[in-house]
Amino acid sequence: MGRYILRRLLQLIPVFIGTTFIIYSLVWAIPGNPFAGLCGPRGCPPAFIDQMTEQYNLDQPLPVQYVLYLGQLFQGNFGETFNGIEVGTLIQQAYPVTLKLATIALIFEAIIGIAAGILTALRGKGFVDNLVLAATLFLIAVPVFVSGFVIQVVFGVQLEWMEPSVGADPGIGQLIVPGLVLGSLSMAYIARLTRTAMFENKRADYIRTATAKGLTPRRVVSVHMLRNSLIPVITFIGTDFGALMGGAIVTEGVFNIHGIGGLVFSAIQGQEGITVTGVVTLLVLVYLLMNLLVDILYAALDPRIRYD
Amino acid sequence: MSATDDGTGGSPKPRLLEVQDLHVEFRTREATANVLNGVGYHVDEGETLAVLGESGSGKSVTAQTVMGILDTPPGFATAGTVRYRGEELLSAKEERRRELRGENMAMIFQDALSALNPVYTVGFQIAEQFRFRRGMSRKDATAKAAEMLDLVKIPNAKQRVKEFPHQFSGGMRQRAMIAMSLALDPDLLIADEPTTALDVTVQAQIMDLLDELRRERDMGLILITHDLGVVAEVADRIAVMYAGRVVEESDAESLYKRPAHPYTEGLMESIPRLDQKGEELASIKGLPPNLADIPPGCPFHPRCHRAEEECRETVPELHELRAGRHSACHFAEELISRD
Numbered sequence: 001m002g003r004y005i006l007r008r009l010l011q012l013i014p015v016f017i018g019t020t021f022i023i024y025s026l027v028w029a030i031p032g033n034p035f036a037g038l039c040g041p042r043g044c045p046p047a048f049i050d051q052m053t054e055q056y057n058l059d060q061p062l063p064v065q066y067v068l069y070l071g072q073l074f075q076g077n078f079g080e081t082f083n084g085i086e087v088g089t090l091i092q093q094a095y096p097v098t099l100k101l102a103t104i105a106l107i108f109e110a111i112i113g114i115a116a117g118i119l120t121a122l123r124g125k126g127f128v129d130n131l132v133l134a135a136t137l138f139l140i141a142v143p144v145f146v147s148g149f150v151i152q153v154v155f156g157v158q159l160e161w162m163e164p165s166v167g168a169d170p171g172i173g174q175l176i177v178p179g180l181v182l183g184s185l186s187m188a189y190i191a192r193l194t195r196t197a198m199f200e201n202k203r204a205d206y207i208r209t210a211t212a213k214g215l216t217p218r219r220v221v222s223v224h225m226l227r228n229s230l231i232p233v234i235t236f237i238g239t240d241f242g243a244l245m246g247g248a249i250v251t252e253g254v255f256n257i258h259g260i261g262g263l264v265f266s267a268i269q270g271q272e273g274i275t276v277t278g279v280v281t282l283l284v285l286v287y288l289l290m291n292l293l294v295d296i297l298y299a300a301l302d303p304r305i306r307y308d
Numbered sequence: 309m310s311a312t313d314d315g316t317g318g319s320p321k322p323r324l325l326e327v328q329d330l331h332v333e334f335r336t337r338e339a340t341a342n343v344l345n346g347v348g349y350h351v352d353e354g355e356t357l358a359v360l361g362e363s364g365s366g367k368s369v370t371a372q373t374v375m376g377i378l379d380t381p382p383g384f385a386t387a388g389t390v391r392y393r394g395e396e397l398l399s400a401k402e403e404r405r406r407e408l409r410g411e412n413m414a415m416i417f418q419d420a421l422s423a424l425n426p427v428y429t430v431g432f433q434i435a436e437q438f439r440f441r442r443g444m445s446r447k448d449a450t451a452k453a454a455e456m457l458d459l460v461k462i463p464n465a466k467q468r469v470k471e472f473p474h475q476f477s478g479g480m481r482q483r484a485m486i487a488m489s490l491a492l493d494p495d496l497l498i499a500d501e502p503t504t505a506l507d508v509t510v511q512a513q514i515m516d517l518l519d520e521l522r523r524e525r526d527m528g529l530i531l532i533t534h535d536l537g538v539v540a541e542v543a544d545r546i547a548v549m550y551a552g553r554v555v556e557e558s559d560a561e562s563l564y565k566r567p568a569h570p571y572t573e574g575l576m577e578s579i580p581r582l583d584q585k586g587e588e589l590a591s592i593k594g595l596p597p598n599l600a601d602i603p604p605g606c607p608f609h610p611r612c613h614r615a616e617e618e619c620r621e622t623v624p625e626l627h628e629l630r631a632g633r634h635s636a637c638h639f640a641e642e643l644i645s646r647d
Contacts (some may be wrong), residue, residue, distance in 0.1 A: 215410075228425070
């Protein structure tokens with residue numbers, strides 16, 4: 001297992017370099033001059049442009065720029081925006097919010113989704129099954145910006161059960177409703193995924209064997225059926241957490257949460273290349289590590305895919 | 309249960325397992341398939357009964373009904389009795405049936421790879437029974453599991469308990485499956501095509517092992533197969549099934565010498581034989597009947613070379629021809645008395 005993890009960590013290096021290079025090239029390849037409009041209608045003074053060009057190595061060929069940037073990055077320096085704000089500081093402000101929101105969404109989708117999936121599979125076809133299928137289809141069909149706005153208006157504005165706008169530095173309590181909205185889509189997928197996996201395994205030969213051994217139904221389900229059924233679900237949850245950690249542009253936008261999604265979005269709009277590259281590089285790293293975690297979990301759950 | 313059939317009042321000892329007139333239906337939205345239509349057989353301690361028949365003849369469904377592991381729905385036992393040492397099982401509570409499973413009757417399956425849980429070690433799956441049925445500690449149970457693997461002649465058992473099913477070869481997996489089924493020392497073992505998925509040399513080893521364990525433990529063994537060759541050496545009696553009925557039941561020797569049902573004849577002729585090289589291999593023409601629409605009369609008549617008017621109209625009952633020989637054919641007497 002140790003060698004497996006080490007090998008996977010080594011595999012991260014080329015993936016990391018490849019992805020960051022692509023991001024770097026793409027961001028600086030966006031058409032338009034980053035200084036256009038930066039200094040108001042009269043344009044930036046040549047001295048400023050020269051200084052900026054030198055600071056960001058804009059006169060160098062792209063690969064050189066990239067290597068220089070990467071060197072800074074490894075020293076923990078994410079660079080500065082054109083306004084002179086440290087990108088590292090921006091990330092430090094936004095990331096804890098995203099982390100809280102993602103965790104709330106993840107806990108919600110995992111617990112409710114898996115529970116609903118198991119319940120329907122054990123009850124078999126009938127009312128509960130139809131209810132869950134219809135409810136999850138509804139969640140899948142309604143876009144988050146619709147459900148988000150509806151919940152915001154109904155619970156935030158009309159009933160005043162929650163603050164409609166979250167604002168800076170929110171507590172866990174303020175993020176619960178946005179977290180539920182954010183997690184609802186994946187919750188629906190997890191419920192369906194669990195349900196399907198359980199239904200498949202219910203008829204599996206080894207379940208019949210477990211029953212033939214005279215084990216209690218509880219043990220047959222909780223030990224023999226559940227572990228096999230959860231393998232695909234865990235994979236989904238892991239990759240989904242990776243995605244959630246990349247920020248939620250829509251949910252953050254609706255509830256006015258200053259998370260990482262909003263940061264990237266406004267940076268792209270403002271052609272803040274350094275911010276975009278810095279944040280996205282970090283997100284790539286997080287995503288890769290999440291995937292590694294999923295693979296390790298996967299190997300722990302299913303001995304057939306262990307590397308030795 | 310009355311005092312006369314519980315085996316305690318000096319009356320004749322009840323059979324280890326006796327199945328009588330068992331009917332099972334598979335109900336789907338489109339149709340109801342009559343999978344079992346009055347199956348009856350019995351097995352005594354220390355005896356090997358081979359249950360023979362094509363796919364879909366109801367061999368496995370009978371076994372699953374006996375074990376109480378029939379998938380319901382779609383399967384429903386609608387009539388008949390299954391008695392274990394005189395105790396009626398079909399009407400017994402599920403909890404009682406669960407107690408019997410593993411402890412008194414056990415079953416092994418055709419494909420050991422899919423019948424073993426891929427995510428737990430072989431040892432865990434054997435030890436599970438000692439832990440949860442006998443209350444042993446994990447450590448003691450694992451030691452017992454290694455003993456069981458040793459019993460079925462798996463080399464290096466102490467190491468192999470820690471391995472997963474996919475790390476075992478096909479034959480070793482079936483051995484592990486046997487070890488698992490025998491963990492709680494059952495009196496009745498049902499082996500559902502235990503060697504079908506294995507290659508020929510391994511088949512013989514597994515059959516020998518089963519036979520040896522049956523003798524040592526004085527178990528009743530029900531051996532389900534579609535392969536007459538496999539059972540020839542180990543079966544005491546043979547029950548041949550067709551379309552959810554037993555059509556012939558006999559001691560093995562007499563059946564091999566002279567089948568009393570055209571279907572059995574057909575099965576025997578379809579075994580390749582070295583002394584008839586070059587001749588075309590006979591097969592039974594046609595297909596087994598659609599169980600949702602079994603033909604009237606003898607269900608085998610559309611495929612039978614001797615079928616006459618009577619066969620199309622009257623269902624032949626399984627009747628005794630000689631001591632221990634039963635056939636469900638109108639012409640059984642002719643079949644066994646010809647030269």
